[in-house]
């Protein structure tokens with residue numbers, strides 16, 4: 001029997017005064033009400049990885065670094081991802097890119113969506129992230145939440161909260177619907193491959 005998909009909400013920035021906690025908590029509170037998936041917050045701060053220093057790509061060998069092993073195990077335990085991402089110089093944070101470099105097979109054939117924030121809603125970072133995820137064989141979905149300048153500055157400088165921008169909730173729901181659909185579908189297929197490994201190998205070789 002296939003169990004509910006497990007979705008990781010990845011906090012992708014690590015600096016002490018980061019804004020990231022607020023959109024993470026917001027989307028988690030919406031997501032956790034669902035009964036068709038299980039959600040957990042995965043904080044990159046809990047995985048203080050060195051700048052990539054392994055001998056080979058994680059595609060071809062398990063990293064030797066203990067934090068990297070723990071990170072790969074966490075990624076392996078998840079069936080889908082919501083990347084909560086800022087935009088750093090029109091791209092993702094160095095911390096997120098480094099973390100993505102530290103796992104490979106554990107990401108394959110899993111879906112991802114995005115909650116992004118910044119001057120243009122973090123859109124440029126998300127587009128760059130999609131390109132990286134293609135190599136990791138992550139299915140990046142169309143639906144995403146973009147917290148733009150008005151909402152972002154409203155919360156940062158004017159004491160506003162997500163409750164002042166209810167239309168953001170309306171963009172989160174279809175994003176979560178799609179993510180859970182894809183996570184369930186891909187998990188079902190992956191579970192079947194694991195249950196019938198010989199058949200899966202024959203198909204891959206054909």
Ligand SMILES: Cc1cc2nc3c(=O)[nH]c(=O)nc-3n(C[C@H](O)[C@H](O)[C@H](O)COP(=O)(O)O)c2cc1C
Nearest residue numbers: 013015017018019020086087088089090118119120
């Ligand atoms: C190194 C750096 C580069 C940044 N570049 C951009 C950028 O290209 N576009 C943008 O909208 N905001 C940019 N910002 C502003 C961030 O959107 C803002 O600082 C945000 O709070 C960062 O996310 P965090 O608080 O979770 O770290 C940049 C911030 C930093 C620290």
